[in-house]
Amino acid sequence: GENVEQHPSTLSVQEGDSAVIKCTYSDSASNYFPWYKQELGKRPQLIIDIRSNVGEKKDQRIAVTLNKTAKHFSLHITETQPEDSAVYFCAASIGYSTLTFGKGTMLLVSP
Amino acid sequence: DAGVIQSPRHEVTEMGQEVTLRCKPISGHNSLFWYRQTMMRGLELLIYFNNNVPIDDSGMPEDRFSAKMPNASFSTLKIQPSEPRDSAVYFCASSHGDRAGDIQYFGAGTRLSVL
Numbered sequence: 761g762e763n764v765e766q767h768p769s770t771l772s773v774q775e776g777d778s779a780v781i782k783c784t785y786s787d788s789a790s791n792y793f794p795w796y797k798q799e800l801g802k803r804p805q806l807i808i809d810i811r812s813n814v815g816e817k818k819d820q821r822i823a824v825t826l827n828k829t830a831k832h833f834s835l836h837i838t839e840t841q842p843e844d845s846a847v848y849f850c851a852a853s854i855g856y857s858t859l860t861f862g863k864g865t866m867l868l869v870s871p
Numbered sequence: 872d873a874g875v876i877q878s879p880r881h882e883v884t885e886m887g888q889e890v891t892l893r894c895k896p897i898s899g900h901n902s903l904f905w906y907r908q909t910m911m912r913g914l915e916l917l918i919y920f921n922n923n924v925p926i927d928d929s930g931m932p933e934d935r936f937s938a939k940m941p942n943a944s945f946s947t948l949k950i951q952p953s954e955p956r957d958s959a960v961y962f963c964a965s966s967h968g969d970r971a972g973d974i975q976y977f978g979a980g981t982r983l984s985v986l
Contacts, residue, residue: 792971794974800977803977804977859916
């Protein structure tokens, strides 16, 4: 089955800095890559996603890049704010609904 | 829409007891997912239903776990007998379709503690 590796497991940045979280996947047939944000004690919520026919997608301060050849994708957050502090999960899907999640990255943004 | 609704929010039980977790998906969604979240293993898919039919239950850890979806608006996850290692947050999620890219919406979760 699919295997998703996520790095780093924790990331501390100063407010205003950029943050980058990286994921690799094992199955070249994967074609959908969402990112979820989970605040402490809350549910995971989708923040951005990308499909395999697109190399990059941006939504305000958040962007995701995909390298199909290398089988890795990354989340980029610019101008980080304290409210960006949360656990971020990447995931991959092969053609149908089920998602395989990475282990998560705890992002801490210090004022 | 109220979103995916799970109950109870918290459950504390003793080892050996039966535990039933409940989920109401978003109206109109035809795919439903049960996940378990722990610090050690992260978010794991337990079982996936499409149109009330179990499609993939390969993530169900053992026979003590069972899940049902008797209709489009209700699903249960049962653990019998429960063990301390079952302590985790259990999430239910639903999506409109069954294709990659159909966004999964998560419920608030049930925090289970087995003593």
